[in-house]
Amino acid sequence: MPIAIFGSINIDLTAYAERLPRPGETVHGERYALGLGGKGCNQAVAACRLGAETALVGRIGTDEFGNRALAELAALKVPTGGVFRDAESATGIAVIGVDATAQNCITVIGGANMAIGAADVERAAETFRGADILLLQMEIPLEAGLLAADLVRETGGEVILDPAPAPAGGYATDVLARIDLITPNETETELLTGLRPTNAAEAAEAAGLLRAKGAGAAVVKLGAAGVFYQDAASEGFVEPFKVESIDSVAAGDCFNGGLAVALSEGRPLGEAVRFAAACGALSTTKAGASSSAPTRAEVEALLKRG
Numbered sequence: 600m601p602i603a604i605f606g607s608i609n610i611d612l613t614a615y616a617e618r619l620p621r622p623g624e625t626v627h628g629e630r631y632a633l634g635l636g637g638k639g640c641n642q643a644v645a646a647c648r649l650g651a652e653t654a655l656v657g658r659i660g661t662d663e664f665g666n667r668a669l670a671e672l673a674a675l676k677v678p679t680g681g682v683f684r685d686a687e688s689a690t691g692i693a694v695i696g697v698d699a700t701a702q703n704c705i706t707v708i709g710g711a712n713m714a715i716g717a718a719d720v721e722r723a724a725e726t727f728r729g730a731d732i733l734l735l736q737m738e739i740p741l742e743a744g745l746l747a748a749d750l751v752r753e754t755g756g757e758v759i760l761d762p763a764p765a766p767a768g769g770y771a772t773d774v775l776a777r778i779d780l781i782t783p784n785e786t787e788t789e790l791l792t793g794l795r796p797t798n799a800a801e802a803a804e805a806a807g808l809l810r811a812k813g814a815g816a817a818v819v820k821l822g823a824a825g826v827f828y829q830d831a832a833s834e835g836f837v838e839p840f841k842v843e844s845i846d847s848v849a850a851g852d853c854f855n856g857g858l859a860v861a862l863s864e865g866r867p868l869g870e871a872v873r874f875a876a877a878c879g880a881l882s883t884t885k886a887g888a889s890s891s892a893p894t895r896a897e898v899e900a901l902l903k904r905g
């Protein structure tokens with residue numbers, strides 16, 4: 600059964616510079632790249648490259664960037680039957696800065712992604728009803744994502760929410776009760792719980808709060824410090840993989856794509872999180888967003904090396 604991804608599709612304009620500019624400052628960069636991105640799209644490419652049957656549902660404009668996104672998705676062999684064209688809105692774009700330490704900052708102009716609504720969920724209802732796992736992020740309207748989540752869960756599937764970008768005031772309890780697993784990073788955890796975790800013990804406390812608010816399971820990503828996971832039956836900490844990072848854009852997306860693939864293969868949560876952590880780490884060794892998704896062979900080799 601496939602993994603459905605309901606989320607944003609963007610074209611990313613990325614500037615690489617020694618350091619990111621401060622407010623009011625101009626810095627000279629070294630190069631730039633135009634490529635396929637969007638958290639939903641990146642997660643779909645990540646799952647697809649690992650060999651999973653995937654179905655991406657999203658919305659792009661009828662503009663040149665929309666054509667480009669479709670062509671890149673086709674080249675990456677990601678099925679595009681659920682990618683709808685919108686004559687009224689422009690394709691989403693992201694303006695990204697990456698510094699010499701691989702850190703990034705991103706401004707997203709949602710465009711067609713933010714025009715997604717109930718009609719799109721209806722058009723893709725069969726995809727959602729047939730999915731084992733649904734991947735959601737926060738670059739499309741939350742209400743549409745939750746409608747899709749309900750369809751997936753009605754037929755026994757599971758929903759993973761990447762709360763990126765996280766809403767400033769957190770979620771209402773009934774939102775988290777409509778998903779199975781939430782995967783915030785440190786900043787998102789702080790926005791959702793008021794706690795900014797820096798180690799396993801603090802992440803455990805935050806995970807407990809997220810589960811008390813209704814999420815079935817929580818996977819708290821601490822970037823280069825590792826990942827904590829907790830569900831009703833298990834909890835644990837996965838140490839980070841040591842890699843040569845050059846660009847952290849889409850590391851979280853490759854993590855979530857890998858997590859969905861591993862869970863769809865029936866792996867227990869702890870093992871699935873380790874697989875996902877390897878996917879996220881490997882993505883930082885390559886430039887770009889969707890283009891940084893690792894292959895299954897690369898992931899297996901890193902898991903073996905440790």
Ligand code: RIB
Nearest residue numbers: 609636637638693849888
């Ligand atoms: O997570 C990385 C992604 O965030 C980029 O590809 C960009 O499009 C933004 O959506």
